[in-house]
Amino acid sequence: MFLFQFYIKKVIKMHYGLGIDAGGTYTDAVILRGSDGAIVDAKKSFTTYPDIQQGIKNVLDSLNQKYLRDVNLVSVSTTLSTNALLENTGRPVGLILVGEQATDKEYPAESIVFVSGGHDTNGEEEYPLDIEAVRDYVETSKSWVSAYAVSAYFGNRNPEHELAVKSIIHSITDLPVVCGHELSQELGVYERAVTAALNAQLIPITYQFVNGVVSDIKRRGINARLLMLKCDGSVYNIEDALEKPIETIFSGPAASILGASYLAKLDTCAVIDVGGTSTDVSAIKNGIPQISSEGCMVGGWKTRVKAMKMETSALGGDSHVWVKDKKLYIGPRRVIPLCVGAVMYPDFLNRLKSAKMVLRKDTSENYQQTKFVFRTEYEAGGLREKEKEILKLVGNEPVSVTEITDMTDARELMLTNKTLDSLINKRLIQSIGFTPTDALHVLGEYEQWNKEASEIGAFYLSKYANMGKYEFCRHVKDLFAKNMAHNLMSFLIPIISNSAIDEVLSGNYPVRFKTDIPVVLLGGPVSAYVNELKSLIDSDVHVPEFASVGNAVGALVGKSVKRVEILIKPASLLNPDNDFLVFSSEGRKRFETYSDAVDYAIKMGNSLVLDYEKRCGIIKEDTIVNVSTQTMSPENWSHPPLETRITVVGVGDPLMAIRGIYNNNNS
Secondary structure (H helix, E strand, C coil), rough: CCCCCCCCCCCCCCCCCEEEEEEEEEEEEEECCCCCEEEEEEEEEECCCCEEEEEEEHCCCCCCHHCCCCEEEEEEEEEEHHHHHHHHHHHHEECCCCCCCCCCCCCCCCEEEEEEEEEEECCCCCCCHHHHHHHHHHHHCCCCCCCCEEEEEECCCCCCCHHHHHHHHHHHHHCCCCEECCCCCCCCCCHHHHHHHHHHHHHHHHHHHHHHHHHHHHHHHCCCEEECCCCCCEEHHHHHHHCHHHHHCHHHHHHHHHHHHHHHHCCEEEEEEECCCCCCEEEECEEEECCCCCCCCEEEECCCCCCCCCCCEECCEEEEEEECEEEEEEEEEEEEHHHHHHHHCCCCCHHHCCCCCCCCCHHCCCCCCEEEEECCCCCCCCCCHHHHHHCCCCCCCCEHHHHHHHCCCCCCCHHHHHHHHHHHCCCEEEECCCCCCHHHHCCCCCCCCHHHHHHHHHHHHHCCCCCCHHHHHHHHHHHHHHHHHHHHHHHHHCCCCCHHHHHHCCCCCCCCEEEECCCEEEEEHHHHHHHHHHHHHHEEECCCCHHHHHHHHHHHHHHEEEEEEEEEECCCCCCCCEEEEEEEEEEEEEEEHHHHHHHHHHHHHHHHHHHHHHHHHCCCCEEEEEEEEEECCCCCCCCCCEEEEEEEEEEECHHHHHHHHHHHHHH
């Protein structure tokens, strides 16, 4: 008799998280293993315009498909929203301002209408809403705007007029509508209107990006929760992102600091994130990012959006390097590096070699021997005659700006320059030029693309700067490193003026800056700048593994944080013991007693928090909820508080949810 022993092998199904970051130049992706948080794959691909989805597809195709099939959490971040606002390329918005508004200030909207209506500080209607004025405006503007923004006087105390306008718009058109009270409960009628208008600008852009991610994930049969990183470092459900895309501005810098902390295993550090378009500096202390107490500034607009504190400059690895009057300039525009252009277009190298010399007196940002342009796939509309004339000369293959000038008979260089500026701003043409990335190729410190193209460009430009080719590239690198150091010091020591920082960094004095916290570098070839940065600042500089995709990592490690703020006030000071008003994002409620008002506020806050966490895939048992109460009353006040602010905060960890799934499946 034989004894057979059967060994049943237990099948262990692994779970993974996918992080995606879409920047102005690259779209990055990482896959993180749920069991131990290790990164098992990471890839980069060019961000594609105007079809963002193609870039997402390219980077996901390059990942290990074995891991990708088992992804059950996807979290994304992007700088596309930020870049759109900084470059003034957001979509046209119709702004409807209800009640008493600032008529002497500028607003970020193509068209504005002021209509009567609005409420008082207690949320009581001050003037009736002019419904006919709203209808007339929407009927005349619906054909050319992409979205509407609505902001009413004291709409944060009673949103009924904002909601009524929204209803009217939806009865006429299916265009998106953003209301001020949906974004902020803070006072400041002008700032709420600006925030609503900027948010409306970004809805079409964010929808395109989110739809690209969702479509690609579904096409691959991946069943995963979809989250998006906000600018305060927390994540939210992808559907919420479509309604409030304004909260994604600066999600790129938020992702960089979270990713840097995770990769370098440092709870306290400063972060310099070098992207293709910009360089961002931020900091984290004891695992908590620094948050701006006031609303962040975006493209010169003050908003009611709370974001991480950061220092940013429009200098990135792909910033345009150009020469004027023997002086070297970097930026502010981003271009495709010459070394990349030579790979993208087979004939580009020959075109570059035969580029016509530019007279020294004629040089400008656009008029350089190394500057080329090509037509994008964006649709052209509403162009001036000069713009149409120039655009006809630009095809799908790169053409030198000197050729364009010759073909237009133009010796009107200023006019041509302005026209090129306009076409670039409208994204109808894209530029190729010399960049810091090219300089690194010439110096042999980064050789991913075509080095010959970079060397030709450096040879051309160095003559205008009266330098040798290598001297010119070292100068570009030194200027770029000084910009990194300047931004870091400006962020860490805001009380010092920019000129004083530059004086110390100049090396003309026997002193230099020193940091007491480590500095983590993120971005493509950032390791090339370590020695230069250390020579300028005495710092412990780290370049962690996977530094080139740090933002995609950061998108994945953000917490799901929901903050609900509620205000309680007596309806009248004549009867402060009865009749209380509760103001929140859910509207205005009235209660006879103070205790009933408080009970309602706490229950509502908890409900909103738990519902939010549930949409992020976090169950009630895994959500930490904290309730805090602040009251304000005059001295010797013997009644319920004159003002009560209740804040309910819920915190969940999507990554822990992945690990929980893994542990439950294998316990």
